[in-house]
Amino acid sequence: MSVTVMGVVEYITFSAEESKLAAYQFRALHLAESGIAVGLHPSTRRGDLVLKQKIGPDSGFDVVINYEGARIPINYATDERLREAIYNLFIYWQLNAEDAGIAADSLADWVDNDNNQRANGAEAEYYKNLGIYDAPRNQGFARVDEMLLVRGMDAVDRRKPDWREYFSIYGEGQIDLRTVFKDVLLAVTGASENDVTRFISERDGADGIPGTEDDRRIRDDEAYQILGLSGDHLAAIRGIVNDDDTTLRRITSIGWVGDKRSKIILVVRRNQETGSVTYLGRMEE
Numbered sequence: 640m641s642v643t644v645m646g647v648v649e650y651i652t653f654s655a656e657e658s659k660l661a662a663y664q665f666r667a668l669h670l671a672e673s674g675i676a677v678g679l680h681p682s683t684r685r686g687d688l689v690l691k692q693k694i695g696p697d698s699g700f701d702v703v704i705n706y707e708g709a710r711i712p713i714n715y716a717t718d719e720r721l722r723e724a725i726y727n728l729f730i731y732w733q734l735n736a737e738d739a740g741i742a743a744d745s746l747a748d749w750v751d752n753d754n755n756q757r758a759n760g761a762e763a764e765y766y767k768n769l770g771i772y773d774a775p776r777n778q779g780f781a782r783v784d785e786m787l788l789v790r791g792m793d794a795v796d797r798r799k800p801d802w803r804e805y806f807s808i809y810g811e812g813q814i815d816l817r818t819v820f821k822d823v824l825l826a827v828t829g830a831s832e833n834d835v836t837r838f839i840s841e842r843d844g845a846d847g848i849p850g851t852e853d854d855r856r857i858r859d860d861e862a863y864q865i866l867g868l869s870g871d872h873l874a875a876i877r878g879i880v881n882d883d884d885t886t887l888r889r890i891t892s893i894g895w896v897g898d899k900r901s902k903i904i905l906v907v908r909r910n911q912e913t914g915s916v917t918y919l920g921r922m923e924e
Contacts, residue, residue, distance in 0.1 A: 660899070666698065667901035668923075670894030674700035675903055678890035681914050686852040698896040703850050707887035707906065708815025710807035711823055713786065714779035716747040718812065720879050721827075728826035732799040742791030749775040749789050761790035780808050809887055809906050809919050816862050816882045817842070818849060828876060830866040838865045858882055886911065887919075 677689055677700075685704045693699035716722050722743055729739035737759075744760035754777075756762040766774040774788060783803045786792050795802050805823055814827050824835050844853030857865070859882045863873055890905045906920040 663896040663899040664901065667894040667896045667899045668903075670694065670698060670700045670896065671892045671901045671903045672894070674702040674892030674894060675890060675905055678702045678704055678888075678892060679905075679907070679916060681909075685850045686854055688852070698894075700892055700894045702890065702892045705818045705850060705889045705891070706815045707807045707810045707889055708813050708881070709818040709820055709823065709889075710805055710810060711814070711826075712808075712810025712812050713746065713783070713806045714750055714808055715810065715812040716743075716749075717751045718879065720876055721812070722747045724823075724827040727829065728805065728822060729795060731822055731825055732795070732802075734794060734798055738791060738794040742789070742795050745775075745790040746786065746792075749777070750779050752777050765790060783808055809908075811887065812879065814880045816857065816859065816880055817854075824866075827880065828866055828868060829872065830868060834865060834867045838862060841865065856882075 674690070674692075677683060677692075683689065683704070690702040690704070691699070711721060711725060711728070713725075716725060725746060726739050726743035729742055730736065734742070740759040741761075744757035748757055748760035748762055754762050756765070762775060766772070780786060783806050786803075786806065787796060805820060814823065816824075819827075821835055821839055824830070824838070825832060828835070830838075838857070840847070842855055842857055843849045844851065844855055846853055859880070862882060863869070868876070886908055888907050888909060890907070892903050892905075894901045894903075902924040904920075904922040904924075905918065908917045908919060909915070910917075
């Protein structure tokens, strides 16, 4: 009898603890939703103190506002400047020239609307030889993960498992200097690593964290000077970099209760004239 009683007590204790953790997880998700609401408010700006709130002794939410221009807009890979940037990015990640060329050209072949294979790319015939008859799609990617279907992306995945963080399906063909990641900035501009590091250091302020109060707004002309860009090279890339792309926001909200965390990522397009918001994508982790 005593063994039975002890078993029941242990089961009840375990169930109670499990219910407690489930409640914490639910509350963390609720707090993440609250953070999203704060991030969506038209008056909220990157670095505002309201984006990080402690609610109670062991809970709260942290919100970061970024722009999709921090990432390479993969559905614009047919732009030769962006295709070259993708190639440069893969080289920076230490792929060899052959693998980088295959992946970059094949990505461009996947999103273009013709069957003309690039020098190192892949069109329908290549995929048919693998028994795949519905590739390439000849249209934009619906999810970043779909890039893994493309010839050569397996090599990228092995070399750089977090490559997804550097691409966007929502971008509109522009790279945003205010939030662009270091790897992407190196790949797009061809600037030296020292100049890119200096630019990001000045942009992100003394705390070295992007999206906080001490960030400095560096206008494009000053940015080009810091990055050592001039002449024909600057003229060639000027059309795909800017310092004022505020249309597409990526809002990341993390709600926390004790050790429990819940993350929501929301991508929205804000109409600059009316302030209305269009929801493009939502991810939960």
